[in-house]
Amino acid sequence: xxxxxxxxxxxxxxxxxxxxxxxxxxxxxxxxxxxxxxxxxxxxxxxxxxxxxxxxxxxxxxxxxxxxxxxxxxxxxxxxxxxxxxxxxxxxxxxxxxxxxxxxxxxxxxxxxxxxxxxxxxxxxxxxxxxxxxxxxxxxxxxxxxxxxxxxxxxxxxxxxxxxxxxxxxxxxxxxxxxxxxxxxxxxxxxxxxxxxxxxxxxxxxxxxxxxxxxxxxxxxxxxxxxxxxxxxxxxxxxxxxxxxxxxxxx
Numbered sequence: 001x002x003x004x005x006x007x008x009x010x011x012x013x014x015x016x017x018x019x020x021x022x023x024x025x026x027x028x029x030x031x032x033x034x035x036x037x038x039x040x041x042x043x044x045x046x047x048x049x050x051x052x053x054x055x056x057x058x059x060x061x062x063x064x065x066x067x068x069x070x071x072x073x074x075x076x077x078x079x080x081x082x083x084x085x086x087x088x089x090x091x092x093x094x095x096x097x098x099x100x101x102x103x104x105x106x107x108x109x110x111x112x113x114x115x116x117x118x119x120x121x122x123x124x125x126x127x128x129x130x131x132x133x134x135x136x137x138x139x140x141x142x143x144x145x146x147x148x149x150x151x152x153x154x155x156x157x158x159x160x161x162x163x164x165x166x167x168x169x170x171x172x173x174x175x176x177x178x179x180x181x182x183x184x185x186x187x188x189x190x191x192x193x194x195x196x197x198x199x200x201x202x203x204x205x206x207x208x209x210x211x212x213x214x215x216x217x218x219x220x221x222x223x224x225x226x227x228x229x230x231x232x233x234x235x236x237x238x239x240x241x242x243x244x245x246x247x248x249x250x251x
Contacts, residue, residue: 004210006031014079018177054106103145120164133226173219190246
């Protein structure tokens with residue numbers, strides 16, 4: 001049986017990282033043609049590369065002519081992202097600005113550039129985070145960027161639905177990648193957070209895209225917690241007090 005992704009030309013950001021690299025491999029296995037977007041070229045059969053610095057607005061806008069030269073664009077999967085955990089007041093303004101640029105502004109601008117080349121049957125997918133549903137202590141700016149990404153996906157999905165272009169938002173919980181440093185892992189352990197392996201996350205994400213699901217949260221307990229936070233945020237705030245205290249000792 002032919003894969004949903006077979007023959008599709010898919011733009012992919014973050015292909016040099018854990019989730020993005022695994023997603024590239026899986027898409028190639030299923031017959032997709034990949035165009036990676038990032039600073040470092042990836043040399044592999046079936047992969048084309050467009051150089052761009054997602055932390056720089058002018059670099060993203062400079063992609064327009066290169067996108068025009070592509071045969072077509074069937075999908076965009078935005079995986080690239082930055083995470084910085086810690087006491088908000090101790091984080092530098094420069095680091096916060098770079099994180100917001102990479103996690104929210106970059107996918108917004110990139111989607112804007114790509115959409116004119118899409119038509120009915122195409123898709124846009126964003127890899128977000130469960131922290132885009134739950135404002136988590138010591139992840140204030142990261143949560144803000146992921147809340148914004150979820151809002152972009154939701155609003156754009158409603159706008160593009162009549163055109164037959166699907167928009168998917170996938171929200172993993174913690175994932176075992178180098179993005180989670182020693183302190184972040186200590187904090188997750190102290191709060192009893194579950195960490196998933198990359199292949200599990202990628203499998204769930206591709207399944208959600210193929211099914212055309214507008215929104216997917218990976219993790220049963222996190223899904224419940226996110227819904228609870230939407231209706232009863234004070235209950236969640238109370239439940240997170242221990243996490244806040246644990247973070248003071250770690251960060």
